[in-house]
Amino acid sequence: MPKNPVWLIDASIYVFRPWFVRQPIPLDRDGNPVNAVLGFLRFVYNLLQTEQPQQIAFAFDTSLKTSIRKDIYPAYKANRSPAPDELKYQFQLCRDFLDALGIVQTASQHFEADDVIGTWAKQQQAIGTPCMIISGDKDLTQLVGEHDIWWDYGRRTPLPPGGVKKEFGVWPQQIPDQLALAGDVADNIPGIPGIGMATAAKLLQKFNSVEVLLSRIPDIGLMKTRGAKRLQGLVEEHQATLRLARQLTSIHSEVPEVPIDLRRSEKDLPKLQALCDTLQLTEQQFKLWVNV
Numbered sequence: 643m644p645k646n647p648v649w650l651i652d653a654s655i656y657v658f659r660p661w662f663v664r665q666p667i668p669l670d671r672d673g674n675p676v677n678a679v680l681g682f683l684r685f686v687y688n689l690l691q692t693e694q695p696q697q698i699a700f701a702f703d704t705s706l707k708t709s710i711r712k713d714i715y716p717a718y719k720a721n722r723s724p725a726p727d728e729l730k731y732q733f734q735l736c737r738d739f740l741d742a743l744g745i746v747q748t749a750s751q752h753f754e755a756d757d758v759i760g761t762w763a764k765q766q767q768a769i770g771t772p773c774m775i776i777s778g779d780k781d782l783t784q785l786v787g788e789h790d791i792w793w794d795y796g797r798r799t800p801l802p803p804g805g806v807k808k809e810f811g812v813w814p815q816q817i818p819d820q821l822a823l824a825g826d827v828a829d830n831i832p833g834i835p836g837i838g839m840a841t842a843a844k845l846l847q848k849f850n851s852v853e854v855l856l857s858r859i860p861d862i863g864l865m866k867t868r869g870a871k872r873l874q875g876l877v878e879e880h881q882a883t884l885r886l887a888r889q890l891t892s893i894h895s896e897v898p899e900v901p902i903d904l905r906r907s908e909k910d911l912p913k914l915q916a917l918c919d920t921l922q923l924t925e926q927q928f929k930l931w932v933n934v
Contacts, residue, residue, distance in 0.1 A: 645770060645771050645772060646695075646696050646697070646771075647695070647697075647771065647772040647773060647774045647791075648695075648697040648698070648699070648762070648766050648771050648772075648773055648774070648904055649689070649693065649695040649697065649698040649699070649773075649774045649776060650698075650699055650701070650759045650762050650763060650766075650773055650774065650775050650776065651689075651698065651699065651700045651701065651776045651777075652701060652755055652756070652759060652775075652776060652777030652778070652779055652782060653682075653700040653701060653702045653736070653747070653755065654702055654703050654733075654755060655777060655778040655779065656681075656682050656685045656686075656778075656795075657678045657679075657681075657682045657729075657732065657733060657736055658678070659681065659778075660677055660678050660680065660681020660682060660684075661677060661678035661681070661729055661732070663677060663681065664677070668680055668922075669922075670920050670921055670922060671919065671920055671921075671922050672920075674728060674731060674732075675728055675732070676732060676735065676921055677732075678729060678732040678733075678736075679732045679735045679736055679739070679921060680921065682736045683736075683739060685795070685796070686739075686740070686743075687930070687931070687934060688796070689776075689795060690934045691934055693774075695774075695906075696905065696906070697771075697904040697905050697906075698745055698746070698904065698906065699745070699746035699747065699748070699762060699901065699904040700737075700740055700745065700746070700747040700748075701747075701748060701749065701755035701756075701758035701759050701762075702733065702736075702737060702747065702748070702749040702755055703749065703754055703755045704749040704750070704751055705751065707724075708751060708752060709752060709753065709754055710752060710753060710757075710894065711754070711889075711890050714886070714889050714890060715831075715886060715889075715890055717830055718829065718830060718831065718890060719829050719830055720830050721827075721830045722830075735917070735920070735921070737749075738913070738917060739914075739917050741910070741913070742909060742910045742913040742914040742917055743906075743909055743914065743931070743934075744906050744907035744908050744909045744910070745906055746901050746903075746904050746906075748900055748901055750897055750900075753894060753897045756779070756781055756782060756893045757893055757894040757895070757897050758897050758900055759775060759777075759782060759785065759893075760785055760893035760894060760895040760897075761894070761895050761896060761897040761900050762900065762904065763775065763785045763787075763790070763895070764895040764896075765902065767787050767790070770789075772789040772790055772791075773785070773786075773787070773789075773790040773791075774790070774791050774793060774800075775790060775791065775792045775793070776793055776794075776795045777792065777793075777794065778794040778797065780810070780817070781817070781821065781826075781829075781891070781893065782893070783801065783806045783809075783810065783814050783817050784814050784815065784817035784818050784892075784893055785814070785893060786801065786802065786803050786806055786814040787803070787814075788803060790802070790803075792805075792806065792814075810839065810843065811839070811840065811843030811844075811846075811847070812842075812843050812846050812847070816846045816850070816851065817891075818888065818891040818892040818893070819842075819846055819851050819852040819855075819888065819891075820839060820842045820843060820846060821833075821842075821887070821891040822852055822884055822887035822888040822890075822891045823837050823841075823842035823845060823846075823852065823884065823887075824837055824838050824839045824841075824842045825887065826891065829890070831887050831890050831891060832883050832886070832887055833883070833884075833887055834876050834877060834880045834883065834884060835876065835880070836872075836876055837873070837876060841873070844865075844867060845862070845873070848865060849861075849862075852884060852885075852888050855877065856877070856881060856884065856885070859874060859877055859878050859881075860874070862874040862877055909932065911932065914928070914931060914932070915928060918931065
C-alpha cells in the first residue's frame with residue numbers, strides 16, 4: 643500500500659499572484675489592502691478541501707537581502723524590488739492564518755523557500771514518502787524523485803519525473819545544469835550568451851551534466867547539431883560564468899532547524915476567529931475554515 647503523500651508548498655508565488663490582481667481591492671477592518679491574503683486563502687482552502695492532505699507544510703521567503711546565494715554572487719535577484727510594507731503585512735497575515743489552522747509554516751533568514759522544501763523533500767524521500775511539490779517555479783522540478791510530483795496547482799498538469807523530461811527536455815536532476823547553461827532571468831543568474839533552455843537540453847542529453855561538459859569541451863564541436871563549433875567556443879569562453887551559475891541553481895537540502903513533523907495539529911479557534919474578524923470574513927466563512 644503506497645504511503646499518502648506529503649504536500650510541500652512554495653507559498654510566496656500563491657501570495658504574489660493575487661497581489662497583482664488590483665481591482666477591486668478588498669480591505670481589512672483597519673483599511674489595509676488584503677487582496678493577496680484573500681487570494682492565498684482561496685488557494686489554501688481549495689487545496690485542503692479537495693486534496694485533504696494529512697501532512698502539509700508551507701515554506702516562505704523572508705528577504706531579498708540575505709541568502710547563501712547572495713554570499714556567492716551579490717547580484718543574485720538584484721533585479722527584484724523589495725516587497726512594499728503593505729505586502730509584507732499581508733504575508734504575515736498568511737503565515738498567521740496557517741498557524742491558526744494548525745498547519746506547519748516556516749521561513750529561513752539565510753536560505754530560500756526552495757531550500758526549505760528541498761530539505762523537507764530529502765527527509766521524506768529518505769523514509770519512502772512521496773512528495774507533492776506545489777510551486778509555479780520550474781527550479782523546484784529538480785527535487786522530483788521517482789515517486790514525486792511537481793505541480794503548479796490549478797494551473798498546469800502535474801509532472802512526475804517523466805513529465806519533467808517531456809516538458810523541459812532533461813531529467814529532474816539535470817534541471818540545475820540546464821538553468822546554469824541557459825541562465826535564469828527571473829533570479830538574475832547569468833548563463834552562457836546564446837544558449838537557451840532547448841540548446842542546454844541538447845547539450846545535457848549528450849554530456850549528462852555541466853561537470854562532464856566542462857571536462858569534454860572539444861567534443862562539443864563534434865556534435866551533429868547546427869552550430870556545434872560555435873557552441874564549443876561559447877562554452878570555452880564562458881567556463882567561469884557556467885561554474886558560478888551552477889553554484890546558484892542547485893537547491894540545498896540541509897537547512898538547519900526546519901520543522902520535521904509535518905502533520906496538521908489542532909486549530910487555534912480563538913486566533914482563527916480573530917483573523918477572520920480582521921479580514922472581515924463572515925461567520926459562515928469562519929465556519930468553513932473551522933471544518934476544513
